[in-house]
Amino acid sequence: MIYLDHAATTPLRGSALTAMERYFAQAYGNPSSIHQSGRAARLALDAARHTIAEFVDCQTAELLFTSGGTESIHSALFGAWLAQPQKRHVVTTAVEHHAVLHTCQLLEELGLQVTVVPTDRVGRVSVAQLTSAIRPDTLVVSVMRINNEIGTIVDIAGLVQAVKLVAPEVLFHSDMVQALSSERLSLDALGVDMASFSAHKVNGPKGVGALFLRRGTPWKSALRGGAQERDRRAGTENVPGIVGFAAAVSWLEAHWPEHQRTIHDRSVELMRGLQRIVGTEVNSPTDATPGIVNVRFVGVRADRLLMRLDLEGIAASAGSACTAGSLQQSHVLAACGLVDSATRESIRFSLADVTTSAEIAETVATLERIVPLLRRS
Ligand code: PLP
DSSP states (O other): OEEOBTTTOOOOOHHHHHHHHHHHHTSOOOTTOOSHHHHHHHHHHHHHHHHHHHHHTSOGGGEEEESSHHHHHHHHHHHHHHHOTTOOEEEEETTSOHHHHHHHHHHHHTTOEEEEEOOOTTSOOOHHHHHHTOOTTEEEEEOOSBOTTTOOBOOHHHHHHHHHHHOTTSEEEEEOTTTTTTSOOOHHHHOOSEEEEEGGGTTSOTTOEEEEEOTTOOOOOSOOSSOHHHHTSOSOOOHHHHHHHHHHHHHHHHHHHHHHHHHHHHHHHHHHHHHTSTTEEEOSOTTSOTTEEEEEETTSOHHHHHHHHHHTTEEOBSSOHHHHTTTOOOHHHHHTTOOHHHHHTEEEEEOOTTOOHHHHHHHHHHHHHHHHHHHHO
């Protein structure tokens, strides 16, 4: 199979699998236990936190482990509200992942007000629109760093600066799930108060994530129980998963230049190939992250094309994996101003360092063959 759906999830890196095995089979102790096996798990947890904190440039105490990107996002927004329940307004953008938009909907059901700021044609909000949405009772602004459907990179540092200028007490959360493998992040420099991450987007295991909570951020945990994660996330930690997450991040750290170069080169090859296919419109901006290429094949329905590609052994998707099975139209492409027919004809290829030139060539050749056939049928 040619797997071009790495924005949906990535294969587990061999080194991550190897690192995890020990914490399933031998050092399976509970990291809160004081015996040897527990202490071994605790050491692994501490080491993993250190590795990831170094990678994203924050302090270890500012990072807590969760069950994934969705939980991190939910926990960021709910935790902010629990700490300041008098603040009843949230600002976000129309192109966020459903993990953000649906969490905001739940907050709305609970009586908060949510302003969803529209974006331009590539999914970027303007500073003026974002800051003018802020009110005296605004609790948090949530804007993603890299869009998972079209790859747009958002100037989070600039937005944080603008928001803090008009309202220093408003918290800034960023969904950085797609950013972790695409750029070297410095949470310190970006200035966000909270940021969400997920292991399975960086060749780590599924069901593990992290939440960055800047020191001093007013925040209260919505998940109560044990005192794990410094009382910020109750529940026995997923030690093998967290170890795998850190191993995947270590791999990235060690291979960063080649990793980035390979994805960039494959992306250029794919773009060149797509240009050979008549009636192709690229939805991703030219300065998108190279790993995500969203494209419309005019006159070809995305669901039919994806099914045909699947039969040919090529895995791609129509935007977010979370909506892929439901035949819902992409809210991201709609927010970018694409008409219904265009959103229905758009698909996403997402690449990784394991994607080969031969795979790209075969994908392009297959598209050259089947797109005209599907147009005629
Ligand atoms: N945010 C973005 C941008 C994503 O792409 C995803 C995954 O699809 C998530 C959040 C949710 O992450 P997880 O699958 O780890 O819950």
